[in-house]
Amino acid sequence: MTISGMTPTAKLLQQLVRIPSVNPEGNPGVANPGEQACAEFIAKFLRQAGANVQLQPVFKNRPNVIGVFKPKGKINTRLLLAPHTDTVSVLGMSIDPFAAKVKGGKLYGRGASDTKGPMAAMLQAVKEFFVSDTFKNSGLEITFVGLMGEEAGNYGAHAWAKKCPAYDLAIIGEPTDFKIVHAHKGCAWLKFSTKGRAVHASTPANGRNAINAMLPVLAYVETILSKKISSFTHRQLGASTIVATVIHGGSKTNIIPDHCEIEVDLRFTPNLTVNKVLGFIRQDLKQAGLDATVSVISSSSALHTDANHQLIKKILPHSKGLTTAPWFCDAAIFGLRGIPSVALGPGSIKQAHTADEFIKLADLEKGKDGYLQILRALAVR
Ligand SMILES: [Zn+2]
Secondary structure, rough: OOOOOOOOHHHHHHHHHOOOOEEOOOOOOOOOOOOOOHHHHHHHHHHOOOEEEEEEEEEOEEEEEEEEEEEOOOOEEEEEEEEEEEOOOOOOOOOOOOOEEOOOOOOEEEOOOOOOOHHHHHHHHHHHHOOHHHHHHHHEEEEEEEEOOOOOOOHHHHHHHHHHHOOOOOOOOOOOOOOEEEEOOEEEEEEEEEEOOEEOOOOOHEEEEEEHHHHHHHHHHHHHHHHHHHHHHOOOOOOOEEEEEEEOOOOOOOOOOEEEEEEEEEEOOHHHHHHHHHHHHHHHHHHHHOOOEEEEEEEOOEEEEOOOOOHHHHHHHHOOOOEEEEOOOOOOHHOOOOOOEEEEEOOOOOHHOOOOOEEEEEEHHHHHHHHHHHHHHHOOO
């Protein structure tokens, strides 16, 4: 502890929270959204800590920031540490989002928990580890990446996953109570559409009713398809699910509707893919003679990293154990590339995206120590 009672990790977090980096999609609630300033701050920190640093432009003023820490020895393990630099909107917050006030052992502000807390803990741990003999004499290469755009679209993770080396392990910084999240379901939103022919409602026989055409499609989704989907299960995550959640159709009471759409929410286990589901649907619709089309509105993949992987076993004793999550994060993007990926960090997801977001400073410091132990464990062969 320093005289002011703030550790270097807490001071770093305070600086990070004071740099707004709100994701610009939707209504960010600030005049200057985007990750540029945050990425530049991290670049400077990484350079001073001894890394080779570059910015990867993804969108205008929205780069990834990458710092590589090289050991003196021959590289035998490549580690990726990757929190995201963007935060969710500040709309509806009950505190000053960027004051980074400390009160009662907690630091308050947008991103304090999700995910500038885990990011500060990672950065400080790497900085301290870099000057140790354990690191210098090891074969562990550490790449820190501050990923832009996690809160909408995961663009930063996709951009880096496309060109990054095949890491032996990726640790994504998220507030997980320092438990290792090694599996979560994927999520996709699908849209079914039926077309009709609009005529005056007084002569329905002359038109084609798109709402009526949707009825058997809706029944199919809720019965046959739902049953098929639920047969895909995972020991910890449970069964895959699909459910219709939105319906639109028609334009006026006296017009036969010429269009109808339903939107469905699909949550799938790692043994199921969106393409597989689309395959089922297209075949079933054809077989039943139903004239409907299906399209993907959005999709994010499932995560499943083997809990018995040797590097997971190596870091496990320095964490609070293994777990799964109901949410989605950048880990799945690197998992898709075949990189063993997990999410791990201090702080609780319960405080993420909240009106008075905070992280407990004691947890933050334990997180920094935890990451440090993990780095040591990975450096020792
Ligand atoms: Zn997050």
